[in-house]
Each structure stands twice: as structure tokens, then as C-alpha cells.
Amino acid sequence: MTRDRTIAVGAIVAIAIAVAAPFIASSNPDGLESAFFGIFGAKDIHGSELDEAAAAAAEEQVKDITGNAFEFAAPFPDYSIGGLSKTGEVLAIVAGTVLVLVAALGLGKAFSRTE
Amino acid sequence: MHIPDNFIPLGQAAVYWIIALVFIALSLRWARAEMQEEKVPLVAVLAAGIFAIQAVNIPIPWGTSGHMMGAALAAIVLGSPFAAVFVLTLVLIVQGVLFGDGGITVLGANIINMGVIGGFIGYYGYRGLKRVFGNPYPVAFVAAWLSMFVGALACAVEMALAGTFPLGLGLVSMGLYHAVIGVIEGAITAMALYLIVTARPDILSRESGVTAG
Numbered sequence: 001m002t003r004d005r006t007i008a009v010g011a012i013v014a015i016a017i018a019v020a021a022p023f024i025a026s027s028n029p030d031g032l033e034s035a036f037f038g039i040f041g042a043k044d045i046h047g048s049e050l051d052e053a054a055a056a057a058a059e060e061q062v063k064d065i066t067g068n069a070f071e072f073a074a075p076f077p078d079y080s081i082g083g084l085s086k087t088g089e090v091l092a093i094v095a096g097t098v099l100v101l102v103a104a105l106g107l108g109k110a111f112s113r114t115e
Numbered sequence: 116m117h118i119p120d121n122f123i124p125l126g127q128a129a130v131y132w133i134i135a136l137v138f139i140a141l142s143l144r145w146a147r148a149e150m151q152e153e154k155v156p157l158v159a160v161l162a163a164g165i166f167a168i169q170a171v172n173i174p175i176p177w178g179t180s181g182h183m184m185g186a187a188l189a190a191i192v193l194g195s196p197f198a199a200v201f202v203l204t205l206v207l208i209v210q211g212v213l214f215g216d217g218g219i220t221v222l223g224a225n226i227i228n229m230g231v232i233g234g235f236i237g238y239y240g241y242r243g244l245k246r247v248f249g250n251p252y253p254v255a256f257v258a259a260w261l262s263m264f265v266g267a268l269a270c271a272v273e274m275a276l277a278g279t280f281p282l283g284l285g286l287v288s289m290g291l292y293h294a295v296i297g298v299i300e301g302a303i304t305a306m307a308l309y310l311i312v313t314a315r316p317d318i319l320s321r322e323s324g325v326t327a328g
Binding site: 003009011014015018020021024025026029032035039043046048065066067069071072073074079092098099100101102103104107108109111112113114 | 116117118120121122123124125128143146147148149150151152153154155156157158159160161162163164166167168170171172173174175176177178179180181182201202205206209210211212213214215216218219220267270271277278279280281284285287288289291292293296314315318
């Protein structure tokens with residue numbers, strides 16, 4: 001394949017993964033969250049049941065432990081776009097993917113080695 | 116493994132930020148010295164692909180899930196751990212700022228765990244094992260698995276320093292979950308490396324040792 005074609009195929013693969021992600025991704029807590037809930041008693045380390053109330057309490061408790069109560073309201077929390085459910089997630093992840101692509105191209109051009 | 120805000124005291128988070136900024140500066144210096152302009156589209160496609168694949172959480176046992184990190188892949192394909200720092204920093208900024216995936220005050224810690232540790236363990240693990248075992252794909256699997264596992268243990272140590280996790284239980288639970296998530300990292304890294312080498316053997320940096328034999 002030529003270079004341009006390889007890059008195009010790569011970009012298409014990335015966008016295809018982004019479109020599929022909301023439909024195939026698991027909503028289970030990730031490794032760090034799961035460890036956190038386990039340690040704070042909202043979940044057994046080896047269990048799969050999550051106590052939602054205890055999980056919410058743990059998220060408050062940790063602020064007292066670390067003293068870091070910083071809250072940041074991301075515009076599209078958890079890859080969601082207000083009002084749109086799965087469609088919103090697809091749009092958010094595709095937009096994020098395209099943004100990363102464009103930003104990396106721009107930064108790459110700015111910082112790459114020039115002969 | 117994205118640490119949210121609130122998990123680390125601000126003072127410690129600032130220290131991680133400073134360390135991360137040093138590595139970001141070094142990654143920009145790497146780009147200036149080593150990243151030829153013709154490599155930029157490859158870097159960008161890898162970054163986009165890593166962002167997308169990080170949105171795919173795969174279920175593992177114990178009601179948990181995990182996703183690919185991509186640092187080892189970026190470092191191996193682009194031939195430098197600093198390439199992983201460059202790519203992962205960009206991905207983590209977009210995730211944190213736009214999507215609330217990973218905190219802002221703790222972004223430095225996330226860049227260290229995933230970009231720096233992931234990139235360095237992935238790259239040097241690959242280089243070292245490649246010299247001994249030869250075949251790049253199983254070696255990439257093991258190096259990528261290690262990059263995830265060591266990054267998770269570092270995260271557990273940070274959580275212990277923060278007072279958030281007790282050290283022992285933190286290491287055990289983070290180690291357990293990420294030993295399994297590392298299999299996802301290893302499998303996708305080896306597969307992606309195979310596909311890239313098959314499609315375009317010339318695209319790989321010589322340092323990755325796949326084309327150089």
C-alpha cells in the first residue's frame with residue numbers, strides 16, 4: 001500500500017472502532033474503580049455486585065481523605081452528549097477520535113524534524 | 116486506570132504534574148530530533164486509534180472491565196518511549212478535558228502511569244526481550260502486558276501515598292485486575308503490530324527491530 005492509503009485505512013479503522021465502541025464497551029467499573037469500590041466496601045474484590053449507595057458514599061469519603069475536592073464539569077461527561085443516548089456516545093467518541101487525529105497532525109507538524 | 120480528581124491530594128498531584136511536564140518536554144525534544152515530517156500522519160493515526168480503542172472497555176471477571184492503553188504499541192511502532200509520552204499525553208488531555216475521563220488535577224499522574232511508565236516498560240521490555248527471543252509478536256505481547264501491569268502497580272503506590280488505598284490491598288487488587296487487563300493490552304498490541312508490519316513493513320522505525328530482523 002502507498003503511504004497515503006495506509007494512513008487513510010488507519011484513520012478509517014480508528015473511526016470504525018469509535019462508532020462501534022458504545023455498543024460493545026462494558027459498563028462495568030474499570031480496574032482502578034473496581035479496586036477503589038472493593039477497598040471502600042462497596043464491592044467484594046472478587047465479587048461482581050456493586051452496592052450503588054456505598055459506591056456513592058465512597059466517592060464522597062475519598063474527598064475527606066485526600067482533601068482534594070476539585071470538581072470539573074467536563075462538557076461531555078462519560079462520552080455522552082446531553083439528550084442523545086447511544087447516538088450521542090457515537091458522536092462524542094467519533095468527534096474525540098477526529099479531534100485527536102487533527103490535533104496530532106497539527107502538533108506533529110509543529111514539532112517534527114524539519115530538514 | 117484513569118485516576119479521577121479527588122483520589123490524590125493537590126500537593127502530591129502537583130509533584131506528578133511537574134514530573135510529567137519534564138517528560139512532555141523531553142517528548143517534544145524527541146519529536147524535534149527524531150520525528151521526521153513524513154512520520155507525522157502515522158503518529159496521528161496511532162493517536163486517533165488509541166483514543167478510539169481506549170473507549171472499548173472489555174469485561175473481565177469480578178464485575179470489572181478494562182481497556183487497551185496503547186503506550187507500548189506507540190513506543191514499539193514509532194521506535195521511542197517518548198513517542199508514547201507524546202501520543203498518550205494528547206489522548207489523556209482530550210479524555211480529561213472534554214469527557215471527564217481521568218481528572219484534571221491528577222492528569223500529571225495519569226500521564227506518568229500510562230504514557231511514561233507504559234511507554235518505557237513497553238519499549239525497553241520489547242527491545243530487551245526481542246534480543247533474547249527474536250520473534251517480535253510474542254515479545255510485543257509480553258512487553259505490552261508488563262507495561263499495563265507495572266503501570267497499575269505504580270498507580271497503587273500513588274494511591275497508597277495519597278492515603279486512598281492501603282498499600283498491600285491496593286497492590287493486590289490493582290495487580291489482580293490489571294494482570295487480566297494486560298492480556299487485552301498484549302493481544303491487541305501484538306495483533307496491531309502484526310497488521311502494521313504486514314501492510315507496511317517500511318513504516319516501522321528501524322529501532323523497533325521488526326524490519327531490521
